[in-house]
Amino acid sequence: MYTHLNSLGIHEPEKIERYALRQEAHKDVLKIYFHKQKGELFAKSVKFKYPRQVKNVLVDSGSHQYKEVSEINRNLTLVIDELNKITKPQKLSETDIKGKILSDLKHLEKVVTSKIAEIEADLEKMK
Incomplete structure (x- = not known):
């Protein structure tokens, strides 16, 4: 059902509690936290880094000036969609x-x- 999470090695998505997403330089860092198990001081988590996609966008067609912009990796957006279904962020x-x-x-x-x-x-x- 959660094919993109499965591809990351997460085979029990029901154990996911929440996730965090931040940007570091030219990468997006996704950290997935799992429900804390009995006896654990901290909940287990896994971290994934995705390179940002870089595109050249036309800024001024008269002078043909382009600007380099970066955006979130398409695979990461698919993973986040699955995570949102599980965690139902408010x-x-x-x-x-x-x-x-x-x-x-x-x-x-x-x-x-x-x-x-x-x-x-x-x-x-x-x-």
Whole structure:
């Protein structure tokens, strides 16, 4: 049913909780989060990078000037369509967005703190 998600190796789409999409340089980064399993501190996630499609668009036909523009990869739009069917994203109010940003910041702080502790432990092993 979800052929594009299956092609990414996601064979149990019902376990998907949400997804995030951001742009890095000339790539779009899709991160898919799965429902947290019992005993896990963080939910599992997978990340996919898609190169942006670059096109030359005619800006001025009189002088034949073209401008290079980039747009989202067609395969990524198909994957997002399938993800939207699964996650049924809702429009957030401004206060909901602020709450989500604070929640994301707290999560990021936990991840960074955990990673710093892991690196410090590795350094201690080297002494």
